[in-house]
Amino acid sequence: MNNVALKASTGNKIANRKVISDTLLELAKVNKDIFVLTSDSRGSASMVPFAEALPDQLIEVGIAEQNLVGISAGLAASGKKPFVASPACFLSMRSIEQIKVDVAYSRTNVRLIGISGGVSYGALGMSHHSVQDLAVTRAIPGLHVMMPADRHETKKMIEALVDYDTPVYLRIGRNPVEDCYLNHDYDFEIGKAVTMNEGNDVTIIAAGETVRVALDTAEALQNDGIHTRVLNMHTIKPLDEAAIIKVAQETGRIITLEEHSVYGGLGAAVSEVVSQNHPVPMEIIGIPDEPAITGKTPEVFNHYGISADNVSKIAKQMIGY
Amino acid sequence: MVDALFLKRKATEIRKDLLKMIYEAGTGHTGSSLSNTDILTALYYGVMRIDPENPDWEDRDRYVQSKGHAVESYWAVLADKGFFPKDELSTFSQFGSRLIGHPNNKVPGVEMNTGALGHGLSISVGMALAGKKDNKSYKVYTLMGDGEQAEGSVWEAAMAASQYKLDNLVGIIDHNRLQITGSTADVMSNEPLDEKWRSFGWEVVEVDGNDVVELVNTFKKAPYVSGKPTMVLANTVKGKGISLAENEAGWHHRVPKKEEYEQAMDELTKQLEVLQ
Numbered sequence: 001m002n003n004v005a006l007k008a009s010t011g012n013k014i015a016n017r018k019v020i021s022d023t024l025l026e027l028a029k030v031n032k033d034i035f036v037l038t039s040d041s042r043g044s045a046s047m048v049p050f051a052e053a054l055p056d057q058l059i060e061v062g063i064a065e066q067n068l069v070g071i072s073a074g075l076a077a078s079g080k081k082p083f084v085a086s087p088a089c090f091l092s093m094r095s096i097e098q099i100k101v102d103v104a105y106s107r108t109n110v111r112l113i114g115i116s117g118g119v120s121y122g123a124l125g126m127s128h129h130s131v132q133d134l135a136v137t138r139a140i141p142g143l144h145v146m147m148p149a150d151r152h153e154t155k156k157m158i159e160a161l162v163d164y165d166t167p168v169y170l171r172i173g174r175n176p177v178e179d180c181y182l183n184h185d186y187d188f189e190i191g192k193a194v195t196m197n198e199g200n201d202v203t204i205i206a207a208g209e210t211v212r213v214a215l216d217t218a219e220a221l222q223n224d225g226i227h228t229r230v231l232n233m234h235t236i237k238p239l240d241e242a243a244i245i246k247v248a249q250e251t252g253r254i255i256t257l258e259e260h261s262v263y264g265g266l267g268a269a270v271s272e273v274v275s276q277n278h279p280v281p282m283e284i285i286g287i288p289d290e291p292a293i294t295g296k297t298p299e300v301f302n303h304y305g306i307s308a309d310n311v312s313k314i315a316k317q318m319i320g321y
Numbered sequence: 322m323v324d325a326l327f328l329k330r331k332a333t334e335i336r337k338d339l340l341k342m343i344y345e346a347g348t349g350h351t352g353s354s355l356s357n358t359d360i361l362t363a364l365y366y367g368v369m370r371i372d373p374e375n376p377d378w379e380d381r382d383r384y385v386q387s388k389g390h391a392v393e394s395y396w397a398v399l400a401d402k403g404f405f406p407k408d409e410l411s412t413f414s415q416f417g418s419r420l421i422g423h424p425n426n427k428v429p430g431v432e433m434n435t436g437a438l439g440h441g442l443s444i445s446v447g448m449a450l451a452g453k454k455d456n457k458s459y460k461v462y463t464l465m466g467d468g469e470q471a472e473g474s475v476w477e478a479a480m481a482a483s484q485y486k487l488d489n490l491v492g493i494i495d496h497n498r499l500q501i502t503g504s505t506a507d508v509m510s511n512e513p514l515d516e517k518w519r520s521f522g523w524e525v526v527e528v529d530g531n532d533v534v535e536l537v538n539t540f541k542k543a544p545y546v547s548g549k550p551t552m553v554l555a556n557t558v559k560g561k562g563i564s565l566a567e568n569e570a571g572w573h574h575r576v577p578k579k580e581e582y583e584q585a586m587d588e589l590t591k592q593l594e595v596l597q
Contacts, residue, residue, distance in 0.1 A: 064481070101436070
């Protein structure tokens with residue numbers, strides 16, 4: 001990949017929620033079937049400009065997440081293209097039955113955007129953290145699950161979802177994130193993992209905001225002569241199994257990195273494929289089975305070893321460096 | 322002009338069909354399905370604009386059965402209307418059949434998969450909103466149980482329908498006052514339902530929910546107030562039509578034994594003979 005931002009930029013951070021709002025505003029001006037639904041969440045979803053520009057295409061349901069998803073399913077069943085923007089912690093838990101029955105089972109094409117996901121609500125605690133959402137949503141048949149790494153990928157994803165024929169749960173964080181791509185000029189395909197860095201000593205598989213950590217790790221390991229492959233698994237479901245088997249075969253060691261419980265998330269999904277196809281040593285790094293510690297995202301990441309320093313150390317141990 | 326005799330005969334025939342399905346399958350919601358048979362008959366034979374040849378017609382009226390468990394009357398009506406062959410009713414609840422124990426939208430005529438209570442009204446709000454956005458004249462009808470009123474999500478949808486002035490939405494409560502454990506008043510009292518719905522901004526109309534003619538006339542007059550959703554509080558008898566099941570909570574999903582089945586079919590046949 002020649003458009004990967006191997007080094008983190010300085011000062012070029014932008015929140016993915018802002019990108020989603022801008023992209024949808026642009027698309028919805030032309031496509032009158034696009035509706036954004038919020039649960040008193042237009043502020044946290046950065047949807048205020050959308051609401052002001054296209055008031056007829058923003059539907060407010062108040063603090064009622066079950067109703068939010070049910071109404072969206074009804075709209076989709078009537079030919080509309082609803083994008084739901086609600087905090088991941090509530091959307092993926094309070095309304096999970098509506099997601100399972102009204103959306104996935106009924107095959108209504110609702111795009112569920114879990115905002116402020118993972119630990120990005122920081123100090124607000126476990127009620128607002130969302131580190132079980134991938135486990136829950138990926139177990140629902142007929143629902144696809146995605147997590148973009150930066151603004152470029154977020155924009156590509158939203159554009160792809162307008163005409164995508166399967167309902168999706170897409171999770172983003174709250175805070176501005178570093179770029180992982182240099183620009184928007186690359187091919188994006190739902191369900192196709194992106195090799196962000198080549199290398200045959202070890203592979204780091206990451207998704208969402210941990211992709212940046214993976215790239216930083218690869219950069220750090222490069223200085224010690226270790227060549228790290230970085231696989232951006234932006235689509236958790238359908239999982240790019242071929243890409244996982246390939247890195248297992250070619251690099252022999254896999255580290256997964258996720259802003260999610262170590263139960264049932266990216267690491268679990270990858271190990272399901274690895275263990276049944278080409279078993280190799282794996283390390284799963286994520287949030288352990290406890291109410292996550294509170295603090296800013298980098299602080300929480302550091303605490304749980306989602307950092308270039310720690311991942312480098314683990315990679316070296318695996319390699320026997 | 323409502324053909325009263327036709328509607329009453331139809332409701333009785335549907336009762337025979339559903340009872341046969343439940344008896345042969347050895348499973349089903351007997352009391353619940355008999356309770357709402359007249360409501361479904363009124364909607365499908367006297368009120369709704371639908372086209373079984375073109376089930377996805379975009380101007381069709383929509384029906385969402387939020388109390389999904391009472392599916393047997395629904396299957397019998399859809400088959401009789403020609404959405405699928407009537408002989409398929411014999412596959413009800415059989416291995417791999419699409420006629421499962423809850424509405425299944427792989428079957429033509431079914432809008433949504435339901436079965437988890439408290440979902441249908443929200444979905445219907447979405448459909449009614451879409452109709453308003455598109456300036457369509459279709460109506461959305463949603464059938465709920467009275468026990469279902471204990472689900473909090475019902476009231477989330479109630480607020481939204483009123484907020485968005487969805488006068489193209491007609492809610493129906495199958496108000497038989499019984500649920501699986503016993504009397505709704507004992508399990509979790511929800512009365513007064515009429516006042517509750519009025520206070521949520523709905524126009525409430527109370528009818529005899531087993532009088533198919535009164536039901537048709539009531540539905541046809543909706544909306545009663547421009548800009549307000551309508552709630553039809555349909556006072557019904559659970560197990561209506563067969564004396565051994567009427568007003569018996571135990572018949573919620575009880576399957577008749579051979580003698581009970583024969584007695585019930587006999588009763589329904591006699592009711593048909595009177596309706597000549």
